[in-house]
Amino acid sequence: MAAPAMPVAPAAPADTVAWDIVSGLTTEIGQRLAGSEAEARARAWGSQKLQALGFRNVKVEPFTIRGYQRGVDKARITSPVPQMLAVTALGYSGATPDKGIEGELVYFPTLAALKAAPAGSLAGKIAFIDHAMRAAQDGSGYGPYGQVRREGPTVAAQKGALAVVIRSVGTDSHRNPHTGVTSWGAGVKPIPAGAVSNPDADLIGRLAKLGKPVTIALTLTGKTVEGLPSGNVVGDLPGRDPSLPPVLVGCHLDSWDLGTGAIDDASGCAIVTAAALRAQAAGQTLRTIRVLWAGSEELGGFGGEAYAKAHAEPHALAMESDFGADRVWRVQTRFAPADKPLADSIVAALGTMGIVAGRGTAGGGTDVEPVIAAQKLAVVDMGQDGTHYFDLHHTPDDTLDKIDPAALEQNVAAWTQVLEIVANAPAIASVNPPE
Template sequence: MAEYWTQDRQGFMRNKFRAAALTAAIFVPLAAQAEEPKGDVAWDILAGLTSEVGPRMPGSEAEARARTWAQARLEALGFSGVAIEPFTIRGYVRGRDEASLKAPIPFRLAVTALGYSGTTPDKGIEGDVVYFPTLDALKAAPAGSLAGKIAFIDHAMKRSQDGSGYGPYGNVRRQGPAIAAAKGAMGVVIRSIGTDSHRNPHTGGTTFPDGVSPIPAGAVSNPDADLIARIAGGGKPMRLAMTLTGRTTDNLPSGNVIGDLPGRDPSLPPILLGCHLDSWDLGTGAIDDAAGCAIITAAALNAQEGGRPLRTIRVLWAGSEELGGFGGKAYAQRHAEPHALAMESDFGAARVWRVNFNLGSASKPLADRIAAALSPMGIVRGSGKADGGTDVEPVIEKQKLGVVDLNQDGTHYFDLHHTPDDTLDKVDPADLAQNVAAWTEVLRIVANEPGPIVAAD
């Protein structure tokens, strides 16, 4: 354990943090907090959005306040053409989330409903638990075998620098509830899609295809999932009670916020930078994704130093990403004008370690210049294909745009993702500044590229 002594109005107090967490920069040392840069654009946006607006659930009144806040902030920073572009969504309004083991031991579980979960009666539901160690095990269960039962789906998500486990193990959340429902389950509980060992459940959206009636679907914290797995391994029957009263609601208001920094040559298609304004409601959405909006906006402004670039830089603070990428889809439908290249920041605020490209051979010199500029910062060139991210993918696919991805270290991202721990104190100002510096280097190159920027075939 590492210890820090700080002074407050009541005297001295000791603060203990795990040394490993300090090394990973999940928790910010108190000294770093004391050195937060005053007037720093990225930090001001991040702190303002999380502290003045707070959680920003898609379709909620809080998300509406966030759009008003974002419009005012971008205008104050000197962006032009700042606009709120409204659309409506099918949203999820959280209710009461409770779950408890009834047998073989009584134990109150740390649970959260998944977005688009079915709704229990106010008195909840109770049933025998059928344990599945993997999603594939659930898929192999006979049709109708879960009638009147509550399914529990386990998995084994592990840490990785690139966060690649989120794709396959995230399918437990995205697909598992619908599969359990199709096999007759009255409810479903999953192990949280995360890598922490705290009693913090991880929320997130799930989907029920046409023809499959939604059932109540929740996620329990990893320690609680460990308990369930141990009981299942001992062969004792389990019984579980669950109350999830949230409701799926149509025609909720949402919207995007956009703003431009005009370039010297308005005939050149702009560079599009994406992030998302909404967040889940358990924390304040600091790493997911207020940090992303802070990073792209500060870098766009930094790229103006020394004179305006050739190309316009547009920021897209997208709405309602968390429930299905609605903001990115709405932007692509609304903006048919040509774009040159798209980038997105939506993976927290840990240090950028790798750059990937989706650029054709004609734009290889551009990619080479970017890689060379980032190399002194310790950012390596990867061999993967850049995809941008949920908020810019629709316009990338529609217009066949070039893409640059700046990959952040995701080793500890899924400790915090979609949990009550997604709060401002988890962001290291030095790491945030490194992100802004990397983005600034890239923007100074791509926004001053006079020729076509070509995507890979």
């Protein structure tokens, strides 16, 4: 009996575009904090790169933002046991004096516990908010546990806290704090807000259980600045029929400043750009494929909002890559009922790569959601394996060595399959958003 045929190994990458982009952004530019001089250099680099790759109508579309400029970030436990802490300020944190502050730490095991604290009970004290985020393939813990960062500082301020420190919203066990933006409720004066690494949060939890007073010294001197320059970089690969609305593929060019933004989101820009080019390698697609390298995603999705305002012309469909560079394992779509055959063809094509159809509904991502909502666009979500994504997310460890070239290539190949289908579809209907 003959041995069963082995699966054919995928062909070697047809190009190095994706690797060149992620390597170039992280090496030649580095961190790209929104509103900074580095983000401006990244826009110039991106514009030149897209033009060199053959994109047409390449332009930088400027806008201004409310930005955050990092200062000095330091923290230490002063009693009962002196201990330095690995800390980072959250975006839009309030500032301490240059000499810092010191106060009693009040431990809350969850955000709900903080919300239950009596009004005024934290006057002159520093709140610490814990949580229990765990790794998941789909990254689903980020939504609920991320509220500790997004909402927790406002609640602490409303309770009268002098400052707030949270356990980093991440799943690693390294002494790397995770930054990220917080938002302040209407009428709430920002207080200093920082995140400590997971091992340091574990230490704080153990000290709290001893029942002795815990005090902490905290210095966070960053500042929020209005009117900083940012912008999007946009480029087209023209289709055979310019009268048809384009397919939009997005990513974000900015990053946090602790690492070099390799997984978040230089890899996304690499994936969408390389796939767009490869989809046209065998011949010009019917529809134009437009690439959006959005600015200022991390500080509030400003690039996506600016794109939607600047581009009221019809689009057909939107996709985004902003979840690292691990392998695509799931696809989810949102098409009009009449376009079910189109959705089925995408699922079938990706099925040959071992990518499964998800049960959820595609939503896009921060950089494309505004235009999706405004124009009721069809959407395809390519779900990457997020098991280790939140080990690195918003940390000093977000660097080029974390990108696996084979996984990056699998992303490009999967995206190419989808773009070859949707960019050659003669009709794509608008879609009512889910209720």
